[in-house]
Amino acid sequence: MTAGIDILCTDLCGLSLRTPVLLAAGTAGTLDEMSDVIDLSRVGGVVTKSITREPREGNATWRLIPTDHGMLNAVGLANIGVEAFVREYGPRVAGVPTVVVGSVSEFSVEGFVAVAGALGEIPGMAGVELNVSCPNVNHGCEFGSDPRLLAELVKEVRRVLPRCRLLVKLSPVVMGVPGVVAVARAAIEPGGSSPTGPNQRPGADALCIANTVPAMVIDVESRRPRLSRGSGGLSGPGIHPIAVKLVHEAYTGVCRDTGTPIVGIGGVLTWQDAAEFILAGASAVEIGTGLFVDPRCPLHVAKGLAGWASRQGVARVQDLTGRLEAPLDPSAR
Numbered sequence: 001m002t003a004g005i006d007i008l009c010t011d012l013c014g015l016s017l018r019t020p021v022l023l024a025a026g027t028a029g030t031l032d033e034m035s036d037v038i039d040l041s042r043v044g045g046v047v048t049k050s051i052t053r054e055p056r057e058g059n060a061t062w063r064l065i066p067t068d069h070g071m072l073n074a075v076g077l078a079n080i081g082v083e084a085f086v087r088e089y090g091p092r093v094a095g096v097p098t099v100v101v102g103s104v105s106e107f108s109v110e111g112f113v114a115v116a117g118a119l120g121e122i123p124g125m126a127g128v129e130l131n132v133s134c135p136n137v138n139h140g141c142e143f144g145s146d147p148r149l150l151a152e153l154v155k156e157v158r159r160v161l162p163r164c165r166l167l168v169k170l171s172p173v174v175m176g177v178p179g180v181v182a183v184a185r186a187a188i189e190p191g192g193s194s195p196t197g198p199n200q201r202p203g204a205d206a207l208c209i210a211n212t213v214p215a216m217v218i219d220v221e222s223r224r225p226r227l228s229r230g231s232g233g234l235s236g237p238g239i240h241p242i243a244v245k246l247v248h249e250a251y252t253g254v255c256r257d258t259g260t261p262i263v264g265i266g267g268v269l270t271w272q273d274a275a276e277f278i279l280a281g282a283s284a285v286e287i288g289t290g291l292f293v294d295p296r297c298p299l300h301v302a303k304g305l306a307g308w309a310s311r312q313g314v315a316r317v318q319d320l321t322g323r324l325e326a327p328l329d330p331s332a333r
């Protein structure tokens, strides 16, 4: 192993990542399709397309629109459904040369439990990420914006994941009320349930912060929304500072004290974007829109992080998690 690789090795709730840079759900194919353009053994992990119980066509075109500050999508959870995923992709998971996390989207506790349980049983599946934050379908954010509902969901899903790590992907629309700390706490400490596996936490092993921000673009000539669905989710550079703030709030509010790692998501295109997330409290990052700009972006980001950590005089990038200095005017209210 070279010094460059050592410095990037990251522990994410017991998962050993080669780098702290993963490919985000829904932006890198269903499983490992990105291996055509990038050596997956050089990324920290891949998150699958979000899988639902039944196959879904998703929304009609147009469902992907570039904007000045990122991308607006209303894909609508188009996917092949859990049965076909287990049959067609399941046997390949163990052979993917990086950590694989299966993403789950559903609309009821029973639905989430059924899909998470099935993904969790696939040999080689290291973790399951609950997408409780999709703004592109009706009721896609319901669980992610109500701490009580989220706690109930996490408790039930935890029971069917004795082996896999449980990651919960929060929505950015929790800003204000109920607030990201309340939602994060509900995912981490749902209360009541007894863990089913060794060293298992009662709730989420890690949080992913955040998903796309609900948004709309309008064609002023036709006077119609440009997305067929009307509105969708904004990703990319425009949402990055919002996500950084949410990560920092969750880290200082609950994650640091409970030792719950955070995966920062939103607008990572450069190593500096990833470094901001890490200083704010993230242990790793996921890249989505950046892959559309340059599929090799995760490799450039990881390389840049290694150089940064070395200049900062730490042994590993993860030693910089949460190492944000106080603002210049700490007395500001």
Ligand SMILES: Cc1cc2nc3c(=O)[nH]c(=O)nc-3n(C[C@H](O)[C@H](O)[C@H](O)COP(=O)(O)O)c2cc1C
Pocket (backbone or CB within 6 Å): 024, 025, 026, 027, 049, 050, 064, 071, 073, 075, 077, 103, 131, 169, 210, 211, 212, 234, 235, 236, 237, 239, 265, 266, 267, 268, 286, 287, 288, 289, 290
């Ligand atoms: C085309 C597209 C499809 C997406 N599909 C999913 C999905 O299936 N599940 C999910 O949890 N997030 C999905 N996302 C959200 C991304 O995983 C990520 O959270 C978001 O894009 C913010 O990160 P970014 O700014 O790096 O793109 C999708 C995003 C895009 C752009």
